[in-house]
Amino acid sequence: MKKVLVLGADGQLGKTLFLLSKQTDIDFSFYSKYKADITNKENLRNVFHKTYFEYCINCAAYTNVEKAEDEIEKAVLINATGVRNIAEVCKENNTKLIHISTDYVFDGTNNKPYKTTDLTNPINQYGKSKLQGEKFVEGVLKEHYIVRTSWLYSPFGKNFVKTIIKHIQNDTNLKITTKERGTPTSCLELSRFIFFVITRDNIPFGIYHFSAKGSTTWYDFAIEIVENYNPKKVSNISATDNFKTQSQRPVYSVLDISKTEKFYGQLPKWQHNLKEVLKELKMLP
Template identity: 50%
Template sequence: MKTKILVTGANGQLGQTIKELYNKNDDNIQFVFASKKELDITNFKELSNFFSLNKYNYCINCAAYTNVEQAEESIELAFKINAEAVKNLAKLCKKHKIILIHISTDYVFDGTKEIPYLETDQTNPINQYGKSKLKGEQYISNALKEHFIIRTSWLYSNYGKNFVNTIVNKIKEKAKLKITTAETGTPTSCIDLSYFLYALIKNKSKNYGIYHFSNEGAATWYDLAVEIEKSLNSQHKNKLDKVAGFKTKAKRPKYSVMSKNKIASNFDYKPNNWKKALAHFLETF
């Protein structure tokens, strides 16, 4: 019998990457992709009817409110999508015996640590986006045992608006760029995260709980921009300038690198270094 997987938020960058990689289903795994238009997870009645009519083994929740700046003003909407809708999913996954894989964020931490964050470290989000994502995590943990919460960071892909795509386009336009060094984290390829999620399902792991997944290593946004520039066109080096930071509505953690030791020990899985993952991704440009 095939393992049937529902992917919510299928038009987001992670959902589209999973679709690109796994739309041609193998003999044992079948993906079903539902965009917001096809399935509004904030509507409990609609969601309940959907799960009653369709049987799934897993639900990968890629649906999220991800505009960190706007979340400072649209607090109610951020919590509606990142927390209350996640509670809906958790309740229905429990009812229908579905394993929930939920994508969360490094922004559940305050950034005051100076070594990689562990899954067991104290959470303390400093912006509304992080607070809404943490609330979603808590709803899941309280509602069902059969879940994987995957915290990730600085996602990029071929799809949508993200830092890597923006910098690639600006470099090609020969624009002069000012890039901040105020934050240290880990860029993460949606391709690599998709591979991990597939391996998690394929191996039918029962080691439920919270996990950190990003590429390995650490970088500032400036470091990431420099690495992009190196891969594309070295003659534009002088177009990148460091700045200490920008004035923003939302506070960001100064340090949000996450330890992947739990993934290594529980799943025998080691993510690629962020530079290697980036180089692989930029081969498509």
């Protein structure tokens, strides 16, 4: 049985991996940021010395795009230095690394989905720190998978879907931006892809883009959420093209998933994945 370490197990992807792990024959060890501090290499070494892990899945990240503009050092410490520590300790222990990255490594000036080979050019501090992390992985460890994904949501943690639902439950009126276009990605589907990579054992190392099929704006995503959750509240959502944020964000960050589909098969449309997550949300206490 393969032994797999999950770092950042207290985040939404880590919790989703835990939920679905019971359906696999993989021996997972889940470590939260409190049990495994990726910014402390000796702490990481102690985790790895407890057992041999064939794979390490790094879900640990600084993900607050807005705060990263003011907390640059903290974002770099976690998303770059911490990732370098993970890659170095993986190399010391002959462990393959699956590292989760982001669509925000791109500047958003494309008019077609970004390929894995397209030029990166992050326009905010979060994206810059994540790109640094990618470069460290590539420079340190040959046996790695960098999985860039976009607009992650799940039944767990803080994410756009849960935020919209909370506001709808409170009967709040919301203005949602129409300026940015990307692809919502379910942590359930991403987890299944990660399990696929681990169990197949023959997927070439390198960078992969993972999202659902299709694209949308945050406004249309919000409308779809409300129509599926409580259609009577659709009028609570209105569009704006003047939504101000502290950080610059790519206006177009759709990922080309053809490389991933070559190995994994056809990915579902994002609307299909959304219904699955909403169903799972309703089942949670």
